[in-house]
Amino acid sequence: MEKNVSINRLLPVIWGFIVMTLISVMPIINFINLFFCAGIIFGGLAGVFSFNKQLTVHGMSLTFKDAVMIGILSGVLSAVAVSGFNIITLMYSSVNPVSESLKMLGDFGKDLPPEVNKQLDNLSGEFTKYGYSPTLAVFTFISNLFIYPLFGAVGALLGATIINNKKKTDTPAV
Amino acid sequence: MKFVLKLKFNLKIYIIFLAVTFLWTLSIYLIPAFESFGGVWERIADYGYVMFASTCHQIDDRSFFVFGNKMAVCSRCASVYTAFLAGVVLYPFVKGLENKKLPSIWILIIFALLLFADAALDVLRILENTFVSRAVTGSLIGFLLPFYLIPGSINFANEIYDKYQNKLNGKKR
Numbered sequence: 001m002e003k004n005v006s007i008n009r010l011l012p013v014i015w016g017f018i019v020m021t022l023i024s025v026m027p028i029i030n031f032i033n034l035f036f037c038a039g040i041i042f043g044g045l046a047g048v049f050s051f052n053k054q055l056t057v058h059g060m061s062l063t064f065k066d067a068v069m070i071g072i073l074s075g076v077l078s079a080v081a082v083s084g085f086n087i088i089t090l091m092y093s094s095v096n097p098v099s100e101s102l103k104m105l106g107d108f109g110k111d112l113p114p115e116v117n118k119q120l121d122n123l124s125g126e127f128t129k130y131g132y133s134p135t136l137a138v139f140t141f142i143s144n145l146f147i148y149p150l151f152g153a154v155g156a157l158l159g160a161t162i163i164n165n166k167k168k169t170d171t172p173a174v
Numbered sequence: 175m176k177f178v179l180k181l182k183f184n185l186k187i188y189i190i191f192l193a194v195t196f197l198w199t200l201s202i203y204l205i206p207a208f209e210s211f212g213g214v215w216e217r218i219a220d221y222g223y224v225m226f227a228s229t230c231h232q233i234d235d236r237s238f239f240v241f242g243n244k245m246a247v248c249s250r251c252a253s254v255y256t257a258f259l260a261g262v263v264l265y266p267f268v269k270g271l272e273n274k275k276l277p278s279i280w281i282l283i284i285f286a287l288l289l290f291a292d293a294a295l296d297v298l299r300i301l302e303n304t305f306v307s308r309a310v311t312g313s314l315i316g317f318l319l320p321f322y323l324i325p326g327s328i329n330f331a332n333e334i335y336d337k338y339q340n341k342l343n344g345k346k347r
Binding site for chain 1: 276289326
């Protein structure tokens with residue numbers, strides 16, 4: 001890529017981050033993520049399409065390297081934001097999700113093994129004490145840090161493959 | 175010579191892609207197995223379920239059960255991942271590692287729409303989906319995706335490799 005042309009690399013990352021985060025935190029819309037993280041994949045795609053729009057103006061072509069970086073960075077930022085948002089929501093909510101889940105399981109007549117019950121009681125105790133569970137928050141944050149960049153990169157890679165393939169098809173044979 | 179080196183490099187990238195896919199897919203089958211072992215394994219499985227919870231609803235009635243326990247993801251996601259692994263395994267035999275031609279984007283759109291329709295019609299209570307419909311629509315898209323993602327991953331790795339080689343050559347001069 002030529003270095004004398006100014007390309008804003010932050011903008012596509014922000015676009016990817018916004019799409020991923022909004023889909024993940026908006027009620028009802030966040031059900032999209034239940035289809036193998038389709039919302040995160042859309043975020044990666046959005047970032048890459050935004051970057052490609054800039055490149056097209058300057059007559060440059062999209063590289064897979066840049067596309068994957070956009071997906072990963074958007075994913076990392078979104079993982080941090082979504083994890084933070086979830087903690088804040090839980091802190092301001094009076095609902096203890098562990099107790100609710102245990103109650104639901106009880107309603108369905110499902111008995112959990114005593115060891116699992118003990119662990120869930122510990123988590124429930126953390127919710128009662130702090131308003132959120134530090135153990136669950138740390139674990140969710142780590143798993144989000146893995147899942148968001150991974151699926152973000154998948155979306156970005158898919159976007160770059162489609163864009164580059166389309167460019168090849170559009171270019172008339174010489 | 176250069177062609178052979180490139181092919182060897184592409185093979186390495188493919189093996190990494192296959193390994194990651196295999197581990198991911200294996201984990202959705204291993205988690206219910208660990209759950210049945212009890213003790214520390216059960217604890218690991220519990221964290222596994224939490225990890226996959228952010229990618230799937232894990233509803234009992236919509237999930238396959240193995241080793242007496244629910245899989246880490248629902249039947250649709252399990253079908254997507256398993257078919258994805260099958261697609262990755264078959265890819266070099268069908269297309270070869272030097273392939274740069276993708277299937278038509280319309281096939282991807284049609285398969286994605288089928289999956290979306292299967293879910294949407296059920297949510298809207300127009301047509302209730304079944305284990306078979308979820309597994310079929312999930313498998314179709316899962317099997318197709320590697321045919322877009324593997325060429326992309328190989329191109330991505332080649333770009334990084336070429337850049338690194340150019341840097342090395344620049345230093346030598």
